[in-house]
Amino acid sequence: MTTNTAKKVISLFAAITILTLISVTTANAQTVPAEDPYLGIIPAPASVKKVAGAFIFSAQTPIKADWPADKAVVFLKNYLKDSRHFNNKIAKHNPKVKVSAGLVLTSYGADKLPAEGYKLTITPKKITIVGKGAGLFYGIQTLIQLMPVQLSAREKLPCVTIEDAPRFGYRGMMLDVSRHFFTVPQVKQVIALLAAYKLNTFHWHLVDGQGWRIQIKKYPKLTEVGGYRQQTMYGNNRDWPDSLSYGGFYTQDDIRDVVKFAADRFINVIPEIEMPAHSDAALRAYPELRCQPDDPKNPSRSISGIYCPTEETFTFLENVLTEVMELFPSKYIHVGGDEANKQPWKESAFVQNLMKEKGLKDEKEVQSYFIQRMEKFINGKGRTMIGWDEILEGGLAPNAIVMSWQGEEGGIAAARQHHNVIMTPQTTGNYFDHYQSGSPQEPVSFGRYAVLKETYEYDPVSKQLTPDEQKYVMGTQGNLWTEYVPTMAKLQYQILPRLFALAEVAWTKPENKNYDNFADVRLANHFGRLEAMDYNYRVPTPFAVIDTILFGNKFTYTPQSVVPGAKIYYTLNGRDPLDTDLQYVSPVTIIIPANEKREFKARVITPSGRRSIATRVLMYNRPLIPATVYANGKPGLKYKLVKGRFTSPDQLDYVTLTDSATTDKLNAEVLKKDNPYFGIVYDGYIDIPEDGSYNFSQASYTDTQLFIDGEKLTETEYVLPLAKGLHKIKVKYIYQAPVQTPGSRVRQTPLHIYMIEPGEAAKGEIEAGSLFY
Numbered sequence: 164m165t166t167n168t169a170k171k172v173i174s175l176f177a178a179i180t181i182l183t184l185i186s187v188t189t190a191n192a193q194t195v196p197a198e199d200p201y202l203g204i205i206p207a208p209a210s211v212k213k214v215a216g217a218f219i220f221s222a223q224t225p226i227k228a229d230w231p232a233d234k235a236v237v238f239l240k241n242y243l244k245d246s247r248h249f250n251n252k253i254a255k256h257n258p259k260v261k262v263s264a265g266l267v268l269t270s271y272g273a274d275k276l277p278a279e280g281y282k283l284t285i286t287p288k289k290i291t292i293v294g295k296g297a298g299l300f301y302g303i304q305t306l307i308q309l310m311p312v313q314l315s316a317r318e319k320l321p322c323v324t325i326e327d328a329p330r331f332g333y334r335g336m337m338l339d340v341s342r343h344f345f346t347v348p349q350v351k352q353v354i355a356l357l358a359a360y361k362l363n364t365f366h367w368h369l370v371d372g373q374g375w376r377i378q379i380k381k382y383p384k385l386t387e388v389g390g391y392r393q394q395t396m397y398g399n400n401r402d403w404p405d406s407l408s409y410g411g412f413y414t415q416d417d418i419r420d421v422v423k424f425a426a427d428r429f430i431n432v433i434p435e436i437e438m439p440a441h442s443d444a445a446l447r448a449y450p451e452l453r454c455q456p457d458d459p460k461n462p463s464r465s466i467s468g469i470y471c472p473t474e475e476t477f478t479f480l481e482n483v484l485t486e487v488m489e490l491f492p493s494k495y496i497h498v499g500g501d502e503a504n505k506q507p508w509k510e511s512a513f514v515q516n517l518m519k520e521k522g523l524k525d526e527k528e529v530q531s532y533f534i535q536r537m538e539k540f541i542n543g544k545g546r547t548m549i550g551w552d553e554i555l556e557g558g559l560a561p562n563a564i565v566m567s568w569q570g571e572e573g574g575i576a577a578a579r580q581h582h583n584v585i586m587t588p589q590t591t592g593n594y595f596d597h598y599q600s601g602s603p604q605e606p607v608s609f610g611r612y613a614v615l616k617e618t619y620e621y622d623p624v625s626k627q628l629t630p631d632e633q634k635y636v637m638g639t640q641g642n643l644w645t646e647y648v649p650t651m652a653k654l655q656y657q658i659l660p661r662l663f664a665l666a667e668v669a670w671t672k673p674e675n676k677n678y679d680n681f682a683d684v685r686l687a688n689h690f691g692r693l694e695a696m697d698y699n700y701r702v703p704t705p706f707a708v709i710d711t712i713l714f715g716n717k718f719t720y721t722p723q724s725v726v727p728g729a730k731i732y733y734t735l736n737g738r739d740p741l742d743t744d745l746q747y748v749s750p751v752t753i754i755i756p757a758n759e760k761r762e763f764k765a766r767v768i769t770p771s772g773r774r775s776i777a778t779r780v781l782m783y784n785r786p787l788i789p790a791t792v793y794a795n796g797k798p799g800l801k802y803k804l805v806k807g808r809f810t811s812p813d814q815l816d817y818v819t820l821t822d823s824a825t826t827d828k829l830n831a832e833v834l835k836k837d838n839p840y841f842g843i844v845y846d847g848y849i850d851i852p853e854d855g856s857y858n859f860s861q862a863s864y865t866d867t868q869l870f871i872d873g874e875k876l877t878e879t880e881y882v883l884p885l886a887k888g889l890h891k892i893k894v895k896y897i898y899q900a901p902v903q904t905p906g907s908r909v910r911q912t913p914l915h916i917y918m919i920e921p922g923e924a925a926k927g928e929i930e931a932g933s934l935f936y
């Protein structure tokens with residue numbers, strides 16, 4: 164078959180990369196930051212007025228509180244004793260008697276403060292925190308952040324007046340304990356961290372296909388059977404599934420213990436009981452709640468675990484939720500509702516009949532019927548239902564809150580319907596299971612990557628909403644799904660420091676946010692605290708750009724780390740640096756002889772021994788590759804195709820490519836319809852718009868080879884200095900249709916070649932007009 168209508172994407176990625184790194188490598192010296200207007204506090208407070216002087220806190224500092232038994236005050240007392248070795252007594256404060264020295268915690272004057280607000284004043288003699296309930300607690304958290312990381316008998320606190328209150332009333336983080344189970348002390352550690360950063364909601368994803376984690380007394384098999392799976396790893400093509408039992412669950416006493424621990428820190432715990440899908444664990448325990456029996460010969464059917472919308476199911480779920488609501492005082496109850504594969508409903512006579520009976524026109528309306536019934540039950544108990552944004556499909560339940568995760572669209576649509584929304588899009592850095600950079604050195608994680616800055620820069624209030632609609636945005640949260648989070652160390656790595664950025668998004672008004680101050684200055688205080696607590700975290704790399712290639716003959720490097728006491732090591736021999744390599748002390752200048760290459764690799768190692776991933780700059784002293792003189796090019800590319808099974812694009816050099824045609828773009832998708840396997844070679848010229856370094860990458864280097872002017876681009880050498888004009892381009896690509904056997908690893912990557920032009924700032928598709936033959 165030949166065609167000249169093939170269409171395919173060459174996406175032109177825009178690129179900040181090269182320019183940013185050039186400035187990093189040549190410009191800055193390791194500077195001591197200018198005085199920090201926020202005194203290292205995260206999230207940045209609404210107003211900070213620093214004055215000269217300091218308060219010295221010691222074991223002799225008198226402390227007075229309106230209510231010494233108030234939970235915020237008790238928290239401070241315990242913190243001083245357990246974390247700082249101060250056993251100060253806390254006496255009762257009488258607002259009518261003026262206190263001239265010491266620390267005063269009072270609600271006197273708090274009525275004038277915004278919700279959850281506080282005022283903290285430090286003078287050389289006296290510290291006053293004015294606040295009530297959560298406000299007082301947050302004032303205490305700010306005070307704690309002002310205490311030095313290092314313990315001493317006399318701790319110096321800067322004199323300052325801080326007035327502060329949150330931007331959003333809902334500030335959350337979700338933890339999935341189904342894919343991997345975390346114990347009560349581990350869950351408490353996460354909650355304590357949320358509280359320290361002024362988040363007020365812990366969304367506990369207690370139920371999913373991989374495990375039911377909450378004891379329900381009426382249905383003991385939920386945890387006896389559903390709490391365990393015969394597989395320690397979450398299977399995908401990187402982790403080989405075993406057949407060992409894995410699991411765990413929380414007793415109802417455990418749940419009460421966690422809920423109290425959270426409430427003592429002004430954190431509301433929202434339980435999530437997934438329905439109608441993500442319910443395999445429950446359905447393993449109670450298979451009678453399925454529409455059809457499980458089909459062991461068809462495992463893909465087994466993962467579509469969805470309840471059948473029978474009266475038996477509704478009774479079961481109402482009984483479950485009754486016990487759940489007895490354990491969780493939360494006003495909000497989350498019922499999931501996401502990613503329901505409705506095939507079992509399509510194949511069920513019961514469901515098809517139900518649709519006729521209830522006048523439901525499709526399975527989405529069945530889901531809406533399901534969720535609306537549950538909402539009625541939840542509302543009847545005086546609670547409000549939350550669901551993931553799929554609950555919009557088929558009609559939103561009347562009082563539901565929508566948690567927007569697929570993107571911002573669900574939240575926007577719900578706000579326009581005057582429903583409250585919580586913004587936690589997977590597209591804006593709120594998914595903490597995503598990688599933290601594009602480097603292959605990152606530990607195995609999920610899907611795309613979301614760098615710290617992306618999390619930080621997100622604004623939950625979409626500009627697409629009118630001021631009236633914006634009022635429905637309750638706030639934001641980060642989500643940690645735990646398919647690839649089997650340990651506490653990995654959990655900490657995934658959320659830190661992105662949790663700090665989330666806290667600032669949720670708390671701080673946009674006009675007070677400043678990424679550079681956050682990342683380059685204030686994080687130092689918090690990394691110092693994490694080091695002291697021996698928490699894991701992702702150590703920022705010594706350059707913002709992780710891997711790149713630069714052309715030139717002289718380079719100067721000034722790598723930096725915001726982590727207090729961290730050291731930077733580097734190599735010039737291509738190895739990833741260790742603490743036995745060269746230690747960075749002052750700017751490193753490297754001269755590259757003509758037509759030679761060098762590599763500069765660097766990494767940060769912190770005082771506790773934690774390492775950043777290594778950054779790599781390949782420096783190449785070579786001139787621009789001149790353009791080809793080729794006058795009469797016609798738009799498009801030539802290509803040759805051969806129908807055969809190939810395992811490497813190299814093999815295409817040894818066969819005769821039979822079919823030959825032209826195409827306007829690089830695209831093999833059209834050919835796949837008629838060819839279950841083939842190899843193809845494209846040939847022609849690409850028009851380079853200006854002199855510069857062009858960065859090429861491919862979706863899969865095993866399927867595809869790209870040559871520019873005869874040079875093969877690889878995973879480690881993917882940039883070329885190209886002069887303006889036409890350059891030869893050749894692409895070899897092989898394809899085999901996926902074979903549908905479980906566990907098979909098949910080659911099915913579409914042909915993708917990306918190119919970054921110098922100075923580009925947005926992703927775009929190459930115009931068909933830049934290819935010639």
Ligand code: ACM
Pocket residue numbers: 501502551568
């Ligand atoms: C989700 O991430 N499936 C809510």
